[in-house]
Amino acid sequence: MKHTLAVLVENRSGVLSRVASLFSRRGYNIESLAVGVTEDPKTSRMTIVVDGDDHVLEQVTKQLNKLVDVIKVSDIGGDEAVERELALIKVAADVSARTEIIQIADIFRARIVDVAPKSITVEVTGDEAKIQAIEKLLRQFGIKEMVRTGKIALVRGPKKV
Amino acid sequence: MTTGSTEKVNGARALIKCLEEEEVDTIFGYPGGQIIPFYNELYDSNLRHILVRHEQAAAHAADGYARATGKTGVCVSTSGPGATNLVTGIATAYMDSVPIVALTGQVPTFLIGNDAFQEADIKGITQPITKHNYLVQDANELPRIVKEAFHIASTGRPGPVLIDLPKDVQNAEIDFYYPDKVELRGYKPTYKGNTQQIKRAAEEIANSCMPIIYAGGGVISSNASAELVELAETINAPVTTTLLGIGAIPTEHPLHVGMLGMHGTKYANYAIQESDLIIAVGARFDDRVTGKLESFAPNARVIHIDVDPAEISKNVEVQIPIVGDAKQVLKSLNKYIKRCKSEAWIEKIKQWKKEYPLTYKQMSSDVIMPQFVIEQISEACKDAIIVTEVGQHQMWAAQFFKYKNPRTFITSGGLGTMGYGFPAAIGAKVGKPDKTVINIAGDGSFQMNSQELATAVQNDIPVVSVIINNGYLGMVRQWQELFYDKRYSHTFIKGSVDFVKLAEAYGALGLRAERPSEVRPAIEEAVTSGRPAVVEVIVECEANVYPMVPAGAAINEILDTEEHADTPCAMPDLRTAKADRILDLEEQ
Numbered sequence: 001m002k003h004t005l006a007v008l009v010e011n012r013s014g015v016l017s018r019v020a021s022l023f024s025r026r027g028y029n030i031e032s033l034a035v036g037v038t039e040d041p042k043t044s045r046m047t048i049v050v051d052g053d054d055h056v057l058e059q060v061t062k063q064l065n066k067l068v069d070v071i072k073v074s075d076i077g078g079d080e081a082v083e084r085e086l087a088l089i090k091v092a093a094d095v096s097a098r099t100e101i102i103q104i105a106d107i108f109r110a111r112i113v114d115v116a117p118k119s120i121t122v123e124v125t126g127d128e129a130k131i132q133a134i135e136k137l138l139r140q141f142g143i144k145e146m147v148r149t150g151k152i153a154l155v156r157g158p159k160k161v
Numbered sequence: 162m163t164t165g166s167t168e169k170v171n172g173a174r175a176l177i178k179c180l181e182e183e184e185v186d187t188i189f190g191y192p193g194g195q196i197i198p199f200y201n202e203l204y205d206s207n208l209r210h211i212l213v214r215h216e217q218a219a220a221h222a223a224d225g226y227a228r229a230t231g232k233t234g235v236c237v238s239t240s241g242p243g244a245t246n247l248v249t250g251i252a253t254a255y256m257d258s259v260p261i262v263a264l265t266g267q268v269p270t271f272l273i274g275n276d277a278f279q280e281a282d283i284k285g286i287t288q289p290i291t292k293h294n295y296l297v298q299d300a301n302e303l304p305r306i307v308k309e310a311f312h313i314a315s316t317g318r319p320g321p322v323l324i325d326l327p328k329d330v331q332n333a334e335i336d337f338y339y340p341d342k343v344e345l346r347g348y349k350p351t352y353k354g355n356t357q358q359i360k361r362a363a364e365e366i367a368n369s370c371m372p373i374i375y376a377g378g379g380v381i382s383s384n385a386s387a388e389l390v391e392l393a394e395t396i397n398a399p400v401t402t403t404l405l406g407i408g409a410i411p412t413e414h415p416l417h418v419g420m421l422g423m424h425g426t427k428y429a430n431y432a433i434q435e436s437d438l439i440i441a442v443g444a445r446f447d448d449r450v451t452g453k454l455e456s457f458a459p460n461a462r463v464i465h466i467d468v469d470p471a472e473i474s475k476n477v478e479v480q481i482p483i484v485g486d487a488k489q490v491l492k493s494l495n496k497y498i499k500r501c502k503s504e505a506w507i508e509k510i511k512q513w514k515k516e517y518p519l520t521y522k523q524m525s526s527d528v529i530m531p532q533f534v535i536e537q538i539s540e541a542c543k544d545a546i547i548v549t550e551v552g553q554h555q556m557w558a559a560q561f562f563k564y565k566n567p568r569t570f571i572t573s574g575g576l577g578t579m580g581y582g583f584p585a586a587i588g589a590k591v592g593k594p595d596k597t598v599i600n601i602a603g604d605g606s607f608q609m610n611s612q613e614l615a616t617a618v619q620n621d622i623p624v625v626s627v628i629i630n631n632g633y634l635g636m637v638r639q640w641q642e643l644f645y646d647k648r649y650s651h652t653f654i655k656g657s658v659d660f661v662k663l664a665e666a667y668g669a670l671g672l673r674a675e676r677p678s679e680v681r682p683a684i685e686e687a688v689t690s691g692r693p694a695v696v697e698v699i700v701e702c703e704a705n706v707y708p709m710v711p712a713g714a715a716i717n718e719i720l721d722t723e724e725h726a727d728t729p730c731a732m733p734d735l736r737t738a739k740a741d742r743i744l745d746l747e748e749q
Contacts, residue, residue, distance in 0.1 A: 010347060014296075018288060025289050055474075062471035068293040068313060071347040 002031060003057050004083065004153050006161045007046040007064060008071040011037055015069045019046065022067065028052060028060050032085075032150030043071065047152045074161040076153055083153040086125045088113070089135065092142035093120040101141060108134045119144060127151075167338045172300035173198040173331040176264070177206050179307035182339045185235050187211065187226065187591055189219040193239020194279060196266030198331035211591060211620050214612040216243050218584035220250020221610070223261045225585030227254075228571045229546055230592035231384065233315045234259070239266040241279030244325075245286065249578060251321045252290040256575025257405060258382060260319035262310050263287075269329040270298055284325050292320030300333035305340055312343045317350030318469040319382055350468060354485035354493060362440075362464045362481050363497035369438035369462075371506040372398040375421070378405030378574070379443015379467060379487045386410065386567045388491035389442060395495065397503045399510050401429040403444050404559055407570040412563040418510060419519065422450040423710045424556040428513035430708075430716045433458050441465045443487045446476040447575070452716035466490045517708075517721075519560055524701050529677050531629045531700045535561035537680045538599055538627060542688060545597040546571065546589050550582035550606030553635040556706040558601040580609025586624045587617055597625070597688055604630040604697075605654055614667035617693035625687045625694045628660055631702045639705045643720070655702075664695035673697045 009015045016035060023030050031049035038045045050060055057075065064073045093101050094117075101120050105112055110124035124134050128151065135146065155161060170178065176199060180188070187209040192200045203210055213219045216238040223234030238247050244265040254261045268277040273296075284296045293313050295306045303326075310322040366372060380389050386409045393400045393416045400410045401421040410417050419426035421433055433439065439461045444450070451457040454476060465472075465479040466487055473482040483490050521532040531554065538545070539562045547562055548571040549555040555572055564570055571589055573581040586600035607628050617624055632655030641649050664671030670692045674683040680698060687694035708721040 014284070017285070021288055059471065059475065066469070066471055068345060068348045 001051070001053060002077070003050050003052070003075055004077040004081070004151065005046075005048045005050060005061070005064075006074045006076050006153065007048060008038070008161070009044050009046060010069040010071065011042050011044040012069060015044070016046075018067055018069060019048075019064065022063055023050075023060075026059065026063060028056060032148075034150035034152045047150070049151050072161065076155050076161060080156045081153045082156055083127050083151055084125055085128060085131055085149055085151045086123065087131045087135070087146060087148045088121060088123055089138055089143055090114075090119050090121045090145040091138050092118065092144055094118060097141050101138065104134065104137050110134060167336045169334055170337045171198065171202070171331065172297075172303055172326070172333050172335060173202040175300065175303050175335055175337045176307065176326070176331070177202050177208065178337055179304055179339060180208060180235065181206075183233070183307070183311045185233075188235040188237055189213055189222040189226070189588065190237030190264075191216050191219055191239070191243060193243045193266060195240040195268055195328045196237060196243070196264075196326070196331075198328060199237065199264070199266070199326070211587070211616065211622075213584065213616045215610065216246035217250050217580065218587070218610050218613045218616065220247045220261065220263060221253065221578075221581050221584035222588030222591070223263075224250060224254045224257075224259045224581075225548060225571055225588030226592040227259050227261055227588075228585070229568055229589035229596075231382075231568065232260075232592070233311055234261040234588060235264065236261065237264045239279065240268055240283070241281045243279075244283040245281055248286060248290070249576075249580075251287055251323065253573050253576045253578045253581055254321040255290045255292070257378060257573065258319050259321065260314040261321045262314050263321060263323040265323060265325050266331075267296070267325045267327040270327045271329070273327065283323065287323050290321070291323050292318075294323040294325070296325040297327065297330050300330045300335045303330065303335070304338060305343075308340050309343050309345060313345075313348060317348070318379075351470070351484045352468070352486040352489050354466065354483040354490035356493070358481060358483045359490065359494050360497055362483060362494060365438060365462060365464060365481060366396055366440065366498055366501060370502050371436045372396060372438040372440060372501055372503060373432050373436040373461075374398050374400040375403075375433065375439050375441045375444050376400055376406040376409045377403040377442065377444025380406055380409040381443075381567045383443065383468070383487040384567070385442070385488035385491050388488055388495060390414070391495050392440075392491055392498065396498050396501045397507060398440070398501060399432055399507065401425070401433060403447070403450055404572060404574040406444060407559055408564045408567040411565050416507075418514070420559055422447075422452070422716060423712070424560065424706050424708065425710075425716070426519050426560075427517035427708050427719055427721065428510060430710065430719060431513055431517075432510050433461070434715075434717045436461045439463045441467070442491065443467060445472045448476075450716075451476065452710050452714055452718075456715035466494075521704070521707070524704070527676055529674065529680060529698055529700045531631065531704050532557050532561050533677060534627065534629055534680055534698050534700065535601065538601065538684055539563045541681055541684045542597050542599055545569070545599045546593060548572070548582045548586035548589055548598060548600045550600070550602045550609075551577045551579045552603045552606055553631075553639065553704075553706050554601050554603045554606075554629040556636075557629070579606040582606060583610050583624070583626055584613050584616075586626070587613060587622050590622050590624045599688075600624055600626040602626050602628045603635060604628055604632065604657065604660070605634040607660070608657060611663060614664060614669050614693060614695070618668045623691050623693055625684070625696065627684065627687075627696045627698060629700050630660065630697050631700050631704065632656070633702060635704075636706070638703070642703070642705070643709075644711070660695050660697035664693075667693075670694035671697070673699070675699045
């Protein structure tokens with residue numbers, strides 16, 4: 001089962017490596033990891049999607065909490081949360097395919113961010129299912145390259161992690 | 162104390178002032194190019210520095226010092242190979258939760274990442290084996306970092322912390338100011354147990370008829386032995402200890418059932434298997450303790466007291482978790498407990514003790530049995546601190562010495578580091594100069610750090626090493642005998658060295674015992690000499706450690722027969738080791 005963890009950490013060099021190596025050392029699988037600074041410049045926030053049962057999740061949480069640079073770990077998978085991911089998809093597009101690709105992008109409220117004679121780059125934001133859906137539809141034209149940020153998430157309402 | 166005032170000093174001097182603020186009196190180390198500024202300032206300081214002969218020994222000595230005294234041990238090395246030589250010692254301390262601070266020199270900040278001479282990414286290397294580590298990039302941060310390092314190393318679940326010190330940071334001038342307190346948002350250990358949970362534990366104990374207390378190294382490190390014994394006596398429950406928990410309760414206490422697990426007593430293993438309640442204190446249900454997890458203590462409910470929440474329910478499902486410091490939790494638990502209805506249970510354990518005593522077979526009248534050596538040490542040096550290397554001798558030392566107090570058995574449990582014992586014994590003796598310190602060693606292990614004889618002699622540290630010489634890497638040989646069809650692949654090391662001459666070459670006292678009657682006098686002579694000493698005891702070469710639970714078996718599936726007991730030793734007589742060595746040399 002997939003869990004989404006919001007992890008507040010000290011904004012210092014080496015913290016990402018500590019977290020990543022903890023996962024590899026203990027044999028936990030990271031599905032995705034996104035990190036960036038928060039409203040407080042001394043704090044970064046990681047959103048980690050981890051695959052595992054409750055026992056694994058409990059151990060991951062406890063082991064993360066043992067890291068001195070980790071301030072707080074919350075499992076926000078159970079909460080009502082806004083979850084987003086951003087993907088850039090470069091699609092092979094000659095003139096004949098261009099219209100159809102733009103239509104698909106429109107339906108997904110995605111944006112065209114680059115156009116060249118033989119390619120179009122689409123920027124799409126959404127939850128995992130949406131990204132997968134547009135990827136599937138664009139595949140028929142040939143995806144040349146694709147990059148995803150990994151999921152970020154915030155709990156809905158005034159509650160903080 | 163200069164807390165609060167400021168003063169202009171360089172980073173190296175600042176570091177020494179920090180160590181003084183932390184009331185460090187002794188450090189163990191070895192200089193080198195990138196740590197010279199520190200050693201330059203050390204020259205004028207009152208800190209005692211013990212110069213070792215290999216950095217690994219500095220880390221082990223700091224560890225032994227910490228375990229014997231309860232204070233934080235400190236070791237120092239240069240960058241690159243100096244720092245990597247500390248790694249085994251740091252990993253040893255990490256696995257056994259020992260508070261040490263390791264200081265390493267590093268190439269100047271502007272060279273980091275350049276593959277400079279003697280550069281190693283020691284922060285990266287030690288990340289998984291330290292509780293926390295630092296690379297100091299600005300000398301102004303040094304006092305805060307040292308303060309944090311000592312705080313982190315010694316609080317919560319203790320452990321090693323490393324501080325990497327680039328040479329330019331050691332040379333940079335700063336306004337020295339030592340902070341009064343640390344501010345770590347992500348580090349707040351829990352000491353006081355949850356009162357509701359403690360009350361639930363007391364109820365659980367009251368309802369138990371077959372309780373057992375399972376005490377680990379956490380009891381020693383939080384100085385909770387008195388509280389542990391009070392708990393056992395009040396509720397009338399047997400106490401079993403892990404290897405690191407030895408000394409938490411006196412060996413001869415009537416409620417003590419000895420060590421459990423792979424080489425535990427039969428009655429300890431039977432008791433925990435049949436118990437209806439396990440009260441685990443500062444222990445982590447290691448695989449050497451539980452054996453096959455699925456069949457471990459099938460009827461027992463579990464109360465687990467541990468300062469590290471990550472240990473709770475890691476291996477064994479726990480019904481009543483109590484996160485907190487062993488001493489504090491036991492103190493408050495002891496207020497709520499009452500005597501269990503455990504008379505029949507205690508009686509049953511007494512029967513087991515009678516039926517399956519910890520014993521060994523004398524193979525022939527003139528051969529020295531290794532267990533006999535431990536018994537002799539136990540009688541001759543009742544109040545000694547026992548330090549061990551790793552292997553068969555370590556298990557015999559755990560089984561046959563009669564311990565009275567905590568912090569008198571010092572051994573590498575988690576990592577199982579051969580070569581640990583001798584330098585750790587040096588550290589223990591430095592920390593506890595009034596105590597007799599005996600390093601019980603094997604002939605294999607001792608050779609891993611025998612160069613430290615020079616350290617002991619130069620610094621006049623009278624540690625006695627008793628080498629149980631069976632001419633084998635005995636524990637591996639035992640496994641080869643029992644599980645690999647007696648194929649003794651590369652475990653025969655007889656005649657490696659004349660240990661008496663080795664000791665003498667370093668200026669230490671060297672003695673040898675070859676018959677049972679010579680053992681006690683040799684030990685006594687070594688102890689009373691007041692000098693660093695080595696006692697080589699030539700023992701039966703194929704004695705095994707029993708009882709033994711094979712790896713992966715349930716802990717009540719116990720081997721305890723000396724199948725080969727009546728067959729003569731397959732190897733040539735060890736007592737002529739010297740002659741054989743000469744022959745070998747001649748053949749070459």
